[in-house]
Amino acid sequence: MIKARNLAKKFQTFRAVDGVDFDVPEGVVYAFLGPNGAGKTTTIRMLTGILEPDQGELEIGGYTYKKNRNDILNMIGYIPDRPFLYGKMTAIELLRFLGSLRRLDANYVKTRSYDLLEKFRLTDFANEIVERYSHGMRQKLVMASALLHKPKLLIVDEPMVGLDPRAALQIKQLITDFAEAGHSVFMSTHTLEVAAQLCHRVGIIHKGKLVADETLNSLTERMKTDDGDLEAVFMALTVDGHEPEAIPI
Amino acid sequence: MIHDLIVLNIMSLIQVKNRLKEQLKKHPLIFLVIVGLAGMFYYGYMRLSDVLTEFIFQQDVFGVILITKLVQIMLIISIGIVTMSALTTAIANFYMSQDLEFQFCLPVNFDSWILHRYGQVYLQSCWMVLAFGSPFIWDFMRLSEVPLGASLLAILSFAVVCSAPVFASTVLCMFLVRLFPARRIHQVLLVFTLVLMSGLVFLFRYMEPEQFIGPGGIDRFRGYVDLVSPGRNSWNPAIWAADFITALSQKEWRQSLPNAYRLIGMTVAIHGILIMVARRFYKPSWDRALQALSGEVHGKTTIHNESWISRRLASRRWHQVGRELLLLVRDPSQWSQIFVLLSLLALYLFSITKLPLAPFGGTRYQLALGNTAFVGFVAMSIASRFVFTSFSVEGPAIWLMKTAPENWTSWIWAKVIVFGMPTIAFSLALSVGSGYLLELPPQELWWLAQASLWDACVIVALALAFGLVFMNPYIENPLKLMVSPGGFLLMATGLFILALHVMLRLTHESELLNFLMSRIGWPDVQGIKAYYWGASLILIECLATAWMLRTGLAQQRRGEIL
Numbered sequence: 162m163i164k165a166r167n168l169a170k171k172f173q174t175f176r177a178v179d180g181v182d183f184d185v186p187e188g189v190v191y192a193f194l195g196p197n198g199a200g201k202t203t204t205i206r207m208l209t210g211i212l213e214p215d216q217g218e219l220e221i222g223g224y225t226y227k228k229n230r231n232d233i234l235n236m237i238g239y240i241p242d243r244p245f246l247y248g249k250m251t252a253i254e255l256l257r258f259l260g261s262l263r264r265l266d267a268n269y270v271k272t273r274s275y276d277l278l279e280k281f282r283l284t285d286f287a288n289e290i291v292e293r294y295s296h297g298m299r300q301k302l303v304m305a306s307a308l309l310h311k312p313k314l315l316i317v318d319e320p321m322v323g324l325d326p327r328a329a330l331q332i333k334q335l336i337t338d339f340a341e342a343g344h345s346v347f348m349s350t351h352t353l354e355v356a357a358q359l360c361h362r363v364g365i366i367h368k369g370k371l372v373a374d375e376t377l378n379s380l381t382e383r384m385k386t387d388d389g390d391l392e393a394v395f396m397a398l399t400v401d402g403h404e405p406e407a408i409p410i
Numbered sequence: 411m412i413h414d415l416i417v418l419n420i421m422s423l424i425q426v427k428n429r430l431k432e433q434l435k436k437h438p439l440i441f442l443v444i445v446g447l448a449g450m451f452y453y454g455y456m457r458l459s460d461v462l463t464e465f466i467f468q469q470d471v472f473g474v475i476l477i478t479k480l481v482q483i484m485l486i487i488s489i490g491i492v493t494m495s496a497l498t499t500a501i502a503n504f505y506m507s508q509d510l511e512f513q514f515c516l517p518v519n520f521d522s523w524i525l526h527r528y529g530q531v532y533l534q535s536c537w538m539v540l541a542f543g544s545p546f547i548w549d550f551m552r553l554s555e556v557p558l559g560a561s562l563l564a565i566l567s568f569a570v571v572c573s574a575p576v577f578a579s580t581v582l583c584m585f586l587v588r589l590f591p592a593r594r595i596h597q598v599l600l601v602f603t604l605v606l607m608s609g610l611v612f613l614f615r616y617m618e619p620e621q622f623i624g625p626g627g628i629d630r631f632r633g634y635v636d637l638v639s640p641g642r643n644s645w646n647p648a649i650w651a652a653d654f655i656t657a658l659s660q661k662e663w664r665q666s667l668p669n670a671y672r673l674i675g676m677t678v679a680i681h682g683i684l685i686m687v688a689r690r691f692y693k694p695s696w697d698r699a700l701q702a703l704s705g706e707v708h709g710k711t712t713i714h715n716e717s718w719i720s721r722r723l724a725s726r727r728w729h730q731v732g733r734e735l736l737l738l739v740r741d742p743s744q745w746s747q748i749f750v751l752l753s754l755l756a757l758y759l760f761s762i763t764k765l766p767l768a769p770f771g772g773t774r775y776q777l778a779l780g781n782t783a784f785v786g787f788v789a790m791s792i793a794s795r796f797v798f799t800s801f802s803v804e805g806p807a808i809w810l811m812k813t814a815p816e817n818w819t820s821w822i823w824a825k826v827i828v829f830g831m832p833t834i835a836f837s838l839a840l841s842v843g844s845g846y847l848l849e850l851p852p853q854e855l856w857w858l859a860q861a862s863l864w865d866a867c868v869i870v871a872l873a874l875a876f877g878l879v880f881m882n883p884y885i886e887n888p889l890k891l892m893v894s895p896g897g898f899l900l901m902a903t904g905l906f907i908l909a910l911h912v913m914l915r916l917t918h919e920s921e922l923l924n925f926l927m928s929r930i931g932w933p934d935v936q937g938i939k940a941y942y943w944g945a946s947l948i949l950i951e952c953l954a955t956a957w958m959l960r961t962g963l964a965q966q967r968r969g970e971i972l
Contacts, residue, residue: 211812213968231815239813245806247733249740254723261729262814270724290740306810 162187162314162345163208168217169369170203177203179369180217185314185362190336190346192360194353194391196399200369201349202242205318208347209239222313235263238312242319242349244299248292252283252302255291256309263310270309277305281328296323304332315339317348321355333359357391367399414522418513422530433895440895456545463549469628476632477550478656484546485568485648488539489575494603495535496579498596503531504583505592505696524688525681528580535579536572543568547655554659563670564658567651570673574647577680581687587695597742604746608753647676730816730824734800738828744796744803744888751792755840758788762844775854778845779861779915785844786865786908789837790901796829797873798900799888801881808883818963822874830870837866864948865911869904871955876900878962907951914943 163185170178178200185191195201206212207219210226210233219226221233247255253274260270278284281301291299300323307315315336321329336346336359350356356363363380365373373380373394380394434441466480467473504527513523544565551561586595650669657666719739722732738744762781804811811821841862845855880896891897917924917932918940928934935943 209813211809234813234815237813239809241809243806245809247737247807247810249737250733254720254736257720258723258729258733259810259814261724261726262811262816264726264815267724 162189162222163191163347164218164220165204165208166218168204168207168214168219170200170207170212171215176369178207178214178366181366181369181371183364183371183374185345185347187345188340188343189362190340190348190360192356192363193347193349193366194351194356194363194395195349195366199366199399201366202318204366205316205347205349208316209237210234235310236313238307238310238315240300240303240307240315240317240320242322244296244303244323246291246299246302249290251288251290252278252294252305253287255302256306259306259309265310273309274305277308281305281331297325297328300324301328304335313344315344315346315348317346317350319350320348321350321352353391353395363391365395365398372398411519411522414519415526418518418522418526419529422526437895440898444893444895444898452541455542459545460549463546464553466628467550467553472632474554474659478652478659481547481550481655482648482652484543485571485652486646488543488568488572489648491539492536492572493575493579494606496531496576497583497599498603499535500531500576500580500583501587501592501596501599503527503534504580504692505587506596510696520689521685524685524692528576528681528684531580532573532576535576536569539572540569550655551659554661556658556661560658560661564655567654567670567673570677571647571651573677573680577684580684584687584691584695588691592695601742601746601749604749608749647673650676730820731827734824734828737803747795751836754788755836755843758784758840759843759847762847774848775850775858776916776919778841778848778850778854778858779919780912781844782841782858782861782865782915783908783912785837785841785862786869786912787905788840789833789866789869790904790908792833792836793830793869793873793904794892794897794900795888797825797833797870798877798880798897799891800825800829800874801877802883802885802891803888805883812966818966822878822959825874825877826870830874833870833873834863834866837869838862861911861915865908868907868911868951868955871951872904872907872958873900875955875958875962876903879958879965881962881966910947914940914947 163183165181165183168178168181169176181200181204183191193201193204203212207214208221210230213226222236224232224236226233247258250258256274256277257267257270260267260274275284275287278287281304283298283301283305286294286298291302294302317336320332320336324332333355336348339346340361348356348360357377361376363373363375363377364371375383377391381390463477466476469476547564547568548561551564583595650672654666654669654673657663657669717736719732719735722728723736725732838859842855842859845858850858876896876899880891880894880899882891882894882896885891885894913927913932914935917927918935921936924932924934924936933939933943
């Protein structure tokens with residue numbers, strides 16, 4: 162579904178992403194891990210078309226942004242880490258507007274919107290302006306908007322932030338079901354348990370470079386850690402050769 | 411308590427310093443030019459105040475009396491202006507500021523924190539009144555030949571008087587937020603303030619200040635001042651300060667003491683009462699405001715009826731226009747400024763009928779053509795407020811647009827329809843309206859409309875292009891964007907182009923002006939030549955705007971903005 166080759170992005174002199182290669186096949190949940198400032202969000206923004214790569218090739222579903230931007234964007238559902246939305250719109254108005262942006266049928270948008278709001282337990286607040294929503298409610302609304310057009314690829318940046326346990330469980334189930342239906346998920350997260358639990362493949366980015374890209378089993382085997390101990394692998398690959406220092410109390 | 415107050419103030423000062431440093435680092439030349447221009451403007455204002463005060467002061471018999479009355483009026487007007495401004499500023503600082511939660515977690519003395527915030531409200535709502543009122547008091551004291559210390563005390567008393575309305579507004583806000591949601595009060599007060607401001611502008615214009623210029627003007631002015639002089643209410647701090655300043659100007663130090671004590675007493679009382687009120691009322695009202703800020707959905711903002719605009723969101727063709735309109739209509743900080751614009755329109759048309767033609771010496775048509783410069787300037791200000799900022803007010807939610815399979819041109823067209831078209835219509839109304847009031851024949855009105863249309867279209871196109879290139883989705887207040895380097899460049903470029911348009915029209919219309927201008931290298935634009943020059947200008951303007959829009963869109967694609 163995603164094919165990235167030598168992908169790079171520079172901000173002035175700082176190389177945020179430095180020649181990254183990875184593949185995300187169909188039906189796979191791909192965890193994209195890395196410490197703060199490693200280049201995860203920049204990579205995600207390139208995948209979603211928000212940023213244009215300085216170099217490299219990016220193919221999504223066989224399309225490239227240069228030739229088939231709209232085809233790619235119609236295929237993607239994006240859930241950013243911070244749910245910025247139009248505060249003065251109601252949830253139903255926002256979904257209606259996003260449906261128009263994607264040229265979806267108005268009746269379909271109406272049915273699908275209420276269906277999604279019901280699933281995310283937002284029906285009671287469908288006619289409230291988003292400005293009044295809590296962080297978690299906004300996050301759920303972003304998820305509803307990402308699923309509105311039935312995407313084939315879900316790109317998620319920190320999916321569990323601000324969600325209550327019930328909603329978090331719901332999202333885990335959604336990701337699993339999404340992959341089982343033959344679609345793909347590209348997920349960036351700091352919650353290593355979630356990555357270990359849900360993902361088929363793991364990519365670890367550090368200082369803009371991909372330092373690992375394999376299945377969880379092969380990764381733990383290669384790093385000679387206990388099976389499934391993603392935290393130990395993550396630490397070994399991203400701490401610059403020394404253990405994290407204890408914080409004085 | 412004092413230590414905490416100092417730390418909090420240092421924290422604010424560091425933020426201001428960093429903001430200035432960042433601006434200086436990002437656009438050093440533009441920053442220095444803006445500072446230089448602001449300095450020149452303020453110097454010019456001080457000189458003007460100097461000349462006017464000296465002129466009034468030198469009038470026999472009643473000069474000093476007139477000035478003391480003017481000081482009284484100025485102090486009372488200042489209280490009114492500061493009250494209006496402090497109401498919205500207090501709500502914003504005490505209940506809606508982003509850093510409130512962070513600051514409440516700090517082990518800072520509550521009283522110090524309240525005083526620090528009060529200080530911020532004071533500075534934000536009074537700085538302009540103090541900056542523009544102080545030169546007048548300074549000049550008055552200088553002409554009275556009092557020592558420097560007395561001049562400084564006079565200005566200090568002015569600053570002290572301004573603290574009374576800030577205190578009253580802050581306390582009123584604390585009471586109001588206990589009863590109503592903070593955001594709603596802020597919106598209502600904002601609209602209320604703008605309506606009042608429009609009223610003040612009207613009041614000033616209908617006073618017909620032109621009657622005070624020319625022979626007999628000073629007598630009419632004295633009569634007017636007598637008419638509007640306030641009564642001598644012994645509880646009014648403005649009267650205390652005015653009497654204090656008058657006593658200082660007459661070097662009657664002893665007589666100034668009672669009012670000095672009153673002012674000092676008032677300052678101490680204000681701070682004491684503020685702390686007591688805040689201890690009793692602020693915390694509960696803050697809890698209420700915090701609930702609202704963190705997303706308490708309680709049904710009061712439920713929108714049950716689908717409006718006409720809301721239904722446009724589902725339209726394939728008009729969804730972007732629908733979104734722009736919906737966000738505009740539901741945001742009073744955006745649409746409320748339309749009150750001021752409408753009052754400006756009325757004032758403009760009123761003023762044009764009062765213009766004396768004799769000193770101008772040209773025809774009415776030439777006057778109307780020259781007037782397009784003023785119309786253009788008004789259109790430029792509107793475009794700079796609404797069209798230029800229209801991209802940035804999208805805010806961080808811009809990611810929704812960037813990840814949608816939408817053609818960017820429909821996004822830009824929506825801005826043209828919602829913000830650009832009304833600006834053009836406003837400009838045409840001003841220009842044709844003033845032409846009509848000058849009793850121009852239909853054919854000349856038609857040419858005037860075309861000239862104004864050209865100006866307005868270029869202004870809107872420029873504002874769009876600059877808005878896209880200098881887009882900043884993280885800016886909290888669109889007004890700040892207007893005084894940013896991008897806003898400044900837009901204003902400078904727009905006014906330059908406008909000047910070219912107006913000169914082209916006037917030199918085409920007046921042979922004498924054409925001859926005079928040709929001596930400084932202006933091309934001959936008599937007859938058909940004007941159309942060639944006009945067409946060339948239009949071509950250059952189209953190419954430049956298209957290039958800037960392309961640059962802005964390329965920036966969007968490369969993601970330099972978000």
